[in-house]
């Protein structure tokens with residue numbers, strides 16, 4: 001399967017996918033990495049791995065809608081089977097979802113439906129939960145609301161701050177992402193209601 005990965009930051013989730021896809025048996029290869037900003041470690045990781053990159057900044061477009069349509073075009077040019085948002089800090093819009101809805105996944109550093117949005121680890125810590133985690137989901141029009149592909153639970157420690165908790169979550173988040181993107185790439189699947197159903201390969 002062909003993957004396009006979109007990033008906005010350090011790209012450790014991207015790196016985990018780069019490393020996993022070095023094995024042909026993984027069943028997915030990254031054909032391009034896109035970003036909404038320049039100068040980030042995520043893009044440098046892609047370049048070091050010899051993967052084509054592109055940048056599409058919201059600020060270079062007259063409107064958010066224009067950016068969304070442009071991003072969809074740039075992604076489409078690489079003909080992905082699956083799009084992975086790996087720390088991509090922008091909401092994709094209607095044009096993007098019209099094209100890639102149902103085959104775009106994102107990770108969130110909390111156990112959905114708890115603590116959606118930009119500050120999952122901090123919000124979990126402030127709420128006082130003792131277990132949080134990470135969620136891999138199929139992107140829909142909401143904020144971290146789409147059908148859940150996988151979740152992993154991570155304990156909150158008494159002396160955690162938002163950064164230490166986020167780092168612990170990310171260790172598990174990367175492993176979950178690699179495992180489940182591989183499954184999504186290797187096996188046909190559909191969405192029934194909010195549930196992901198894998199189909200047997202030879203019906």
Ligand code: GRF
Nearest residue numbers: 009010011012013087107109
């Ligand atoms: C991940 O925890 C992702 O879920 C969150 O931002 C982090 C990105 O990390 N939204 P990285 O860029 O993959 O290192």
